[in-house]
Structure formats: C-alpha cells, structure tokens
Amino acid sequence: MTLTFLILVVVIALIFEYINGFHDSANAIATVVSTKVLTTRVAVIYAGILNTCGAFLGTHVASTIGQGIVDSASVTHGVILCALLAAIIWNLITWYYGIPSSSSHALIGGLMGASMTKSGFAVVHIKGVTAKVIVPMMTSPIIGFGFGLICMICILWLFRRANPNSVNKYFRRLQLISSGVMALSHGTNDAQKTMGIITLALVSHHSLATFQVPIWVICACALTMGAGTMGGGWRIIHTMGSKMIKLKPVHGFAAETSAAAVILSASHFGIPVSTTHIISTSIMGVGSSKGIHAVKWGIVGNIVMAWFLTIPTCMVIAAALCFVLPV
Numbered sequence: 140m141t142l143t144f145l146i147l148v149v150v151i152a153l154i155f156e157y158i159n160g161f162h163d164s165a166n167a168i169a170t171v172v173s174t175k176v177l178t179t180r181v182a183v184i185y186a187g188i189l190n191t192c193g194a195f196l197g198t199h200v201a202s203t204i205g206q207g208i209v210d211s212a213s214v215t216h217g218v219i220l221c222a223l224l225a226a227i228i229w230n231l232i233t234w235y236y237g238i239p240s241s242s243s244h245a246l247i248g249g250l251m252g253a254s255m256t257k258s259g260f261a262v263v264h265i266k267g268v269t270a271k272v273i274v275p276m277m278t279s280p281i282i283g284f285g286f287g288l289i290c291m292i293c294i295l296w297l298f299r300r301a302n303p304n305s306v307n308k309y310f311r312r313l314q315l316i317s318s319g320v321m322a323l324s325h326g327t328n329d330a331q332k333t334m335g336i337i338t339l340a341l342v343s344h345h346s347l348a349t350f351q352v353p354i355w356v357i358c359a360c361a362l363t364m365g366a367g368t369m370g371g372g373w374r375i376i377h378t379m380g381s382k383m384i385k386l387k388p389v390h391g392f393a394a395e396t397s398a399a400a401v402i403l404s405a406s407h408f409g410i411p412v413s414t415t416h417i418i419s420t421s422i423m424g425v426g427s428s429k430g431i432h433a434v435k436w437g438i439v440g441n442i443v444m445a446w447f448l449t450i451p452t453c454m455v456i457a458a459a460l461c462f463v464l465p466v
Contacts, residue, residue: 160367176360287424
C-alpha cells in the first residue's frame with residue numbers, strides 16, 4: 140500500500156482514539172461528577188491527564204489487538220480502515236442515544252468483520268478471540284458487579300455506626316483518589332487498542348519488521364485519548380452517573396475502586412476488556428447493596444442489549460464498508 144494510504148489509516152485511527160476518549164470519558168468521571176465531588180470541567184481535565192499517563196504503562200493489550208484477534212499477514216490497510224470506520228460509526232450512534240457501549244468491542248468487531256470479508260473465516264484466531272474477548276466479555280461485567288457489591292457491603296459494615304453525613308464527607312476526599320485511579324486504568328487498557336491497530340498498519344506496510352509498538356505511536360495515542368476525554372461525552376456521563384442509580388460519594392468510591400482493580404488486572408495480562416462494561420456493572424453492584432429496586436433495571440436492560448449488539452453490528456458495518464472501500 141502507498142504511504143498516503145498508510146497516513147490516512149493512522150489519521151483515522153487517531154480520530155477513533157479521540158472519539159474513544161470522548162465516548163468513554165464517562166467511565167472515568169461519571170461517578171465523581173454525579174456525586175458533585177468535582178465540577179464537570181475540572182473532572183474532565185483531571186481524567187484527561189490521568190488517561191494520558193495511563194497509556195504509557197504498557198503495551199500488552201496492544202499486542203493482543205494487533206496479533207491475537209486475526210492473522211496479521213492477511214490484514215491490509217483497507218481492512219484496518221473499514222474496521223476503524225465501523226467502530227467510529229457505532230460509537231457515534233451509541234453516544235447520540237447516551238448508551239455506554241464498548242469502544243473496544245466495536246473495534247474488535249470491525250476488525251473481525253472486515254478481515255473475514257477480505258480473507259474468509261479462517262483468518263480469525265478463534266482461540267485468541269474466545270480466550271481474550273468472548274470469555275472476558277461475559278465474565279468481567281459479573282466480576283465488576285460482584286466487586287462493587289462486596290466493596291460496598293464491606294464499607295457499610297465498617298462504618299455501620301458512623302453518621303452518614305460524616306461518612307460521605309470522608310469519602311468525598313477519598314473519591315478524588317479512586318476516580319484518579321479509575322481514569323489511569325482506563326488509559327492503560329483503552330489507549331492500547333489503537334496503538335495495536337496503528338502498529339498492525341505499520342507492519343502491514345512493512346515499515347516495521349516485527350510487532351513492536353513505536354514510542355511515537357504510544358505518545359500520539361496517549362495524547363489523543365487524553366484530549367478526547369477532556370472533550371467529555373455528556374450524554375453518557377448523565378446515563379451512568381444518574382440514570383441507573385442515585386450516587387453518593389461513598390458509592391462512587393466503591394464503584395471506581397472495584398472497576399479500577401478489575402481493569403488494571405486485565406491490562407496486566409493483556410486482556411482487552413471493556414472499561415465501560417466493568418464500571419457500569421460496578422455501579423449496578425454498588426446500587427444493589429441498597430436493595431434490588433435501587434437500580435433502574437429498564438435503563439440497565441437497554442445498556443446490556445447494546446453490549447450484545449456491539450460486536451455483531453460492527454462486523455456487519457465493516458463487512459459492508461469492504462464492498463465500498465478499496466480493501
């Protein structure tokens with residue numbers, strides 16, 4: 140492929156990264172904004188800086204995206220372009236309706252759909268997709284819910300004799316730390332996905348002999364995601380921060396701490412989990428500690444439906460784009 144087409148792919152990848160930060164900013168700041176610990180303006184700047192820092196903490200997830208989903212030898216720049224455009228389209232649709240969906244799974248679905256259209260079903264690494272996409276997609280929300288519920292129950296037990304107002308004043312300060320760690324963990328996992336795609340494009344162009352993420356790719360993705368996060372996706376922030384349950388600082392701390400622990404663990408093992416799924420279900424778990432009726436399950440149902448539709452829908456969009464664009 141020509142250098143011009145490679146540059147186009149890199150630019151579209153960075154646009155996706157910006158939208159990823161914009162779309163998923165709610166993951167890092169929805170709870171801290173809804174509990175009024177930080178104003179929205181301060182929160183997005185705080186999260187944007189820590190998202191940027193988190194992107195420098197490893198490349199294990201980038202390697203999974205670039206090598207573990209499909210056969211890299213069969214991937215062309217056109218395939219990557221179709222995958223990115225499909226993910227961008229899905230992200231914009233879900234942002235418009237305020238639905239917290241997974242940018243990660245949108246990108247993976249797009250990559251699979253475009254690759255299979257170009258090279259057939261054999262191009263997909265079934266074991267890799269099963270072990271590092273499907274299984275985590277099913278289990279990480281359950282773990283997030285469980286961690287959130289257990290964390291909240293522990294806090295309630297520890298502070299069972301304390302004055303509720305005093306407890307929330309205390310956790311207002313602690314939530315500054317937990318929201319920061321959540322933003323950092325979001326950067327470690329989500330920014331790496333675009334790093335993997337750009338590096339895959341460089342390998343396909345023979346600009347790189349082996350799959351090794353260049354430092355300029357890390358810097359570009361880190362800064363772009365940070366800028367996107369600072370843009371703020373207010374529709375999704377509203378859904379996660381107030382539509383599912385009514386949050387107080389103690390709930391925000393429990394949800395953020397639980398979600399960050401799961402995401403950082405996944406990043407360490409190179410598993411591209413959905414930060415959206417994990418923080419959303421952590422919030423649900425925390426809310427369930429107040430009783431089953433504390434969570435607005437109708438809203439939750441719409442969110443979960445979008446989760447299940449993300450990968451197949453992006454596969455179809457990417458496949459359709461393959462018939463329109465040069466792949």
